Amino acid sequence: MREHRIAAIPGDGIGNEVLPEALRVLDRVGAAHGFRLAATVLPWSCERYLTDGAMMPADGLDRLREHDAVFLGAVGYPGVPDHVSLWGLLIPIRRAFGQYVNMRPIRLFDGITGPLRDATPRMVDMVVVRENNEGEYSEIGGRLYQGTPEEFAVQQSTFTRRGTERIMRFAFELAAERSGRVASATKSNGIIHTMPFWDEVFGEFAAAHPDLSTEQLHIDALAAGFVLNPARFDVIVASNLFGDILSDLGAAVAGSIGIAPSANLNPSGSHPSMFEPVHGSAPDIAGRGVANPIGQIWSGALMLRHLGHEAAAREVESAIETVLATTDARTPDLGGTASTTEMTDEIIRALPSA
Known part of the structure; x- marks a missing residue:
């Protein structure tokens, strides 16, 4: 055995x-x-x-x-x-x-009544692929002048090409095995360096996989989409922070974080x-x-x-x-x-x- x-x-x-x-x-x-x-x-x-x-x-x-x-x-x-x-x-x-991959399946099962009025199990069946080793969850930073009016804190996000490419590769390969749809979570309209870089790498993989359906959405619009139209999504690739938040939201949409x-x-x-x-x-x-x-x-x-x-x-x-x-x-x-x-x-x- x-x-x-x-x-x-x-x-x-x-x-x-x-x-x-x-x-x-x-x-x-x-x-x-x-x-x-x-x-x-x-x-x-x-x-x-x-x-x-x-x-x-x-x-x-x-x-x-x-x-x-x-x-x-x-x-x-x-x-x-x-x-x-x-x-x-x-x-x-x-x-x-x-x-480096945090994979979180999200499903609404038959027999569970989720919080979305018209959602059916066919509409809620997706996977959040979260980058798990870098991004916003970095140890780089610190605090100075604690306890004084001049106190400040600095937290650095770190996105490497190696780390970003390997999570994109996993997400695209997973999408090819499922419905052929992959969406990327971004916030490049407000985060000026890391998110445009993330978008560029996502664009490179999208161009290399013309057989797959791809889209990139700002995290706020994507979160709203989880609630308003979850059937739109299948594989979602996201940075460490965004993936963490989206997967918990997805669990709530599916009826309970307990499952x-x-x-x-x-x-x-x-x-x-x-x-x-x-x-x-x-x-x-x-x-x-x-x-x-x-x-x-x-x-x-x-x-x-x-x-x-x-x-x-x-x-x-x-x-x-x-x-x-x-x-x-x-x-x-x-x-x-x-x-x-x-x-x-x-x-x-x-x-x-x-």
Whole structure:
């Protein structure tokens, strides 16, 4: 039986509830398809930061490097600033392992009533491809004269040709596999250097792929389009900041951020990729057993696909579709009363191998 080494990091809040449930689903489908996920649970979190002064140990990246993939729950806890928790765990992993693609599928499933009055599942089915290693999320900058009237802060955005070209290449290749449509998020009418550069590289790829339908939209108009006409979009390529915002908006359009998955990909496979739900640690509901496990389970399906198990990934995604379309099982974020475990049980029952 083929075995994959998985670094499982539940993290904080509801991550500790949804990640074990997702592993139950993946273990079941793995047994049916002849592979095993050997998960090593790593208790790296804000709780660790509060006791040890660091989100992960000094050799954390070296330990992760030995695995085939990283499966993350959530990061964040009251009392620990977000920039401490994110820059102490999530972002170092993304950058050290060259996970330059953040891929976030967005779908409105049959059986879910989204917030848009006339939206149907056929109208909301897209993927945000977010540049994940540079752009606006740079460490370059600083603050001077703190606590004085002259205080100021400087944050530098960094866009390299290598980084911009490789995210465009991924987005265009993905669009060719899907509907052949790709849109670019920009703001070149207000950001005078980085965004015109981004537009130029997008234009180069559009010219090299005349068979694909391409358009570029200012981020404000694109965000409005997500709400007013989501059917217009299929693959959206965006910088780090714009992609982050758009994918959360897309999850809301699809009915709940609790169902949204993401993949932090190193397409070359030279380092492990990381898979996590879009939702945060949700401390307001943590410990109550009502968190939606679908975002974590769907992220697990993306992990299976990345590891080469396409049929198993499709089975997991199909089970999610079946439960939402044919049963009343819903966690509270979707208007139901099911617990995290009950929702997972329904998905396991919907697997062909169950």
